[in-house]
Amino acid sequence: xxxxxxxxxxxxxxxxxxxxxxxxxxxxxxxxxxxxxxxxxxxxxxxxxxxxxxxxxxxxxxxxxxxxxxxxxxxxxxxxxxxxxxxxxxxxxxxxxxxxxxxxxxxxxxxxx
Numbered sequence: 001x002x003x004x005x006x007x008x009x010x011x012x013x014x015x016x017x018x019x020x021x022x023x024x025x026x027x028x029x030x031x032x033x034x035x036x037x038x039x040x041x042x043x044x045x046x047x048x049x050x051x052x053x054x055x056x057x058x059x060x061x062x063x064x065x066x067x068x069x070x071x072x073x074x075x076x077x078x079x080x081x082x083x084x085x086x087x088x089x090x091x092x093x094x095x096x097x098x099x100x101x102x103x104x105x106x107x108x109x110x111x112x113x
Contacts, residue, residue: 001071004095004106005105006022006023012109012111014085016111019081019082024077027082029073033051034051034097035098036048036094040088048067051069054086066082069099089111
């Protein structure tokens with residue numbers, strides 16, 4: 001079962017940027033799709049973005065134009081570049097494939113207003 005380790009979160013002011021990393025335990029070339037999800041306190045986990053092995057990227061409407069998902073297959077890592085951050089982007093961010101593998105610890109993103 002593939003495992004993921006997320007990192008790169010932190011505290012940032014509104015309008016700022018962060019880049020999250022998602023390191024996979026296997027070659028990302030062998031994974032058809034990797035998704036980023038987030039979960040705000042007291043809310044359900046929501047899907048944020050996906051990157052497919054074939055090169056297609058898809059985004060939730062709430063982050064479209066601000067977030068960019070990319071992958072480095074030489075590092076078996078997927079990134080989420082987050083720009084123009086808003087307080088509503090605050091939450092724990094996770095990555096996973098489909099069907100879901102084991103969830104990692106996530107990385108916390110806090111955006112202050």
